[in-house]
Amino acid sequence: MRNIEKYKGIIPAFYACYNQSGDIDDARTAALAHHLVNKGVKGLYLCGSSGECIYQTVEERKRIAETVVKAVGGKTTLIVHVGGVGTRDAAELARHAESLGVDAVASIPPIYFRLPDRSIAKYWNDISAAAPHTDFIIYNIPQLAGVSLNGELLQEMLKNERLVGVKNSSMPVQDIELFKTIGGEDFVIFNGPDEQYAAGRLLGADAGIGGTYGVMPELFMAIDQAMSEGNVAKMKKIQSSINRIVELLVGCKGNLYAALKGVLRLQGVEVGTVRAPLADLDSSDFANVEKAHEMICLAKDVYAV
DSSP: OOOOGGGOSEEEBOOOOBOTTSSBOHHHHHHHHHHHHHTTOSEEEESSTTTTGGGSOHHHHHHHHHHHHHHHBTTBEEEEEOOOSSHHHHHHHHHHHHHHTOSEEEEOOOOSSOOOHHHHHHHHHHHHHHSTTSEEEEEEOHHHHSOOOOHHHHHHHTTSTTEEEEEEOOSOTHHHHHHHHHHOTTSEEEEOOGGGHHHHHHTTOOEEEESSGGGOHHHHHHHHHHHHTTOHHHHHHHHHHHHHHHHHHHTSSSOHHHHHHHHHHHTTOOOOOOOTTSOOOOGGGHHHHHHHHHHHHHHHHHHOO
């Protein structure tokens, strides 16, 4: 039986923390890690989409992982996303993550070229082989990667004994039910799209990894609490509040992660802005960011456990 209890809960996707020159800032990285762990989240998901990994070097990604492990290692579950354009860099990042003693490594499928399932499976298995003593998690995000995880590919990947779950960011919530059915009860499914977290949990997701969790983890934890109480109506109300907040943030001219970092700034946590070609906030975005911050505060007063 796989040990998946350490993954069950709310796991914010960690944001890249930059200084004023746009370089990785160790102090801000450690401060954000402490901030989120003190909120009571289950773990942290490092160097994924929210961490702007595609626009960072291998050395920068290693540095982020090292900083977070030094700051909060042993206090929370740590998953490091190591996927990238090529197998060589991804495998190097996986080896490095294992040397730090993290709980799991994760990876998107190979991007740009449209590869057959056998090549995708080999890519994932080669990465996993580079960290043979560490759990492996598939990151399914077809809207960005251009590749969709399917049932046959998942069944092939389950031959890898290190595979413990799927971070599923595809929009059809039906995929969660399918992957959970194939993987079984000791296989963890992480809901990816934040706007459907409640639905994902009801259709079989065991946990969540999300990009907006970092500014409102309390609301997602409140959905989990309502789920444990069997209070579906409350789950729906909290999800509705979350979705109105997300709508404001994605309505900005600047990139979503720039908007989220703007909210964090209002919460007293400075992590800089985003890395080009992602767009920084426009002056017209500040009203949305401030309104989102106000709505988070109000929703927390009502629902936070």
